[in-house]
Amino acid sequence: MESLSRIVADIAAEMAAAPDRGTPAQYIPPLAAVDPAHFGIAITLADGSEYAAGDADLPFSIQSVSKVFALTQALGAVGDQLWQRVGREPSGSAFNSIVQLETEHGIPRNPFVNAGAIVVDDVLLGRGAPREVIGEMLRFVRGLAGDEAIHVDETVARAEQDTGFRNFALAQYMRAFGNLHRPAEEVLGVYFHQCAIAMSCRQLARAGRFLMAGGVQPDTGLSIVSPRRARRINALMLTCGHYDGSGEFAFRVGLPGKSGVGGGILAVAPGIASIAVWSPGLNERGNSQLGTLALERLVHHTGWSIFDPR
Ligand SMILES: NC(=O)CC[C@H](N)C(=O)O
Incomplete structure (x- = not known):
């Protein structure tokens, strides 16, 4: 695998230049006003190391x-x-x-x-x-x-x-x-x-750590939920997290993920990583256009899809 920092930087550069960015949610006025040029990505690994690029520290509406x-x-x-x-x-x-x-x-x-x-x-x-x-x-x-x-x-x-x-x-x-x-x-x-909670990609990726780690928050060792509950929440994220786009998201990305109309997605690679991406432009199903593409690129380069052999 290429170095993760390189992969993340390349993805951010590709997304910054992407011509087809989708449209920010129009029915909530403050969201309609957000600049579709934004893109951020943050990844927290099981060992606590973090990789981030683009607007990873800019808070957005997590919806x-x-x-x-x-x-x-x-x-x-x-x-x-x-x-x-x-x-x-x-x-x-x-x-x-x-x-x-x-x-x-x-x-x-x-x-x-x-x-x-x-x-x-x-x-x-x-x-x-x-x-x-x-x-x-x-x-x-x-x-x-x-x-x-x-x-x-x-x-x-x-x-x-x-x-x-x-x-x-x-x-x-x-x-x-x-x-x-x-x-x-x-x-x-x-x-x-x-x-209306506002968070950056970095904060969101950190908040999702318990879902990649069997319910335990890695740095504090605190048990947030049981391993069975974490597994079940991940299952629901995979099957329902992108509404009528959940099948397409599983097909293209293959990770439990939850989207919001603010353009954020929290995705979980169990045992490996908690990932947050943000780009305000949405596709026709109300999921982040470039956020999805960025995650597709990420799993392609890392083999992190849950459908890849471990
Ligand atoms: N998909 C979403 O993020 C929808 C949340 C939004 N607040 C709504 O209720 O319409």
Whole structure:
């Protein structure tokens, strides 16, 4: 294998020059305003060494990548009971789709589509008020990344509150089925704030370390989740982490990964690396265009796909 620093630098140079960058999310105004020229990549290896290039230290809106952290917390709170209210199958539908909820009685397909993440937040609200839940989530993510500077971008949270009509529809619809226990406004207050968490690639790659290491945070030795739970979260990221683009992502990249409409992707090479990429332009499925391409290049050069022989 070529040296990793060389690979990462080459990928960043290729992405900086890429002509076809996709389009930043338009339906959340502060995201629409982000310059599509950005590209960042950061990799944390199991031994703690880090490789980064491009805009790896620029914070961006992590959006749906936050669903991984919320899911981890909800599983910690209620364990496998969660699966009575959220499924574990890929949806084959857009991240904000409502259609399956009607025939499936308000049970979202998985915790990574919006409807599923909203139920996950409703579960977290069983433990405290909205302010406490979001505070707890921020503390959790800061602890995982080892960085107290991580914060919520209030401008993004407010913009989502003002424009999140579909999310309100999803929440109210699930409430009608009895699968949302708290008022939609309360649950979405948490949801919009978690989506508005701002992190850099370096912080995100650090926060994902427990997923590459069987649930253990490598530097502190702290057990965040059991090895079985880490394996299962990775399985869900592989099958559902890119919505109706999950099959394509597995085909091209072959790593558990979670995308967000801010253009970030957290990807996990179990036993090897936690990787974060960011480029704001999205493809037609709402996943980062160049982020995906960069990960495709990375696994090509490293053989890190979970479908490569170990
Ligand atoms: N795919 C995403 O990142 C979607 C998150 C966004 N906050 C929304 O609810 O629409």
